[in-house]
Amino acid sequence: MTHANKIIRLLSGITRLRHPQHGYTLLEGVVTMTVIGIIT
Secondary structure, X not given: OHHHHHHXXXXXXXXXXXXXXXXXXXXXHHHHHHHHHHHO
């Protein structure tokens, strides 16, 4: 779970640099869920 949280933080950090007004884009949300699914 800690590893997944690190990835989420990394993705959200990168996303905030690109989209300050949005939390994250739909594509990155899907990628995050896919990565979590692979890890767990």
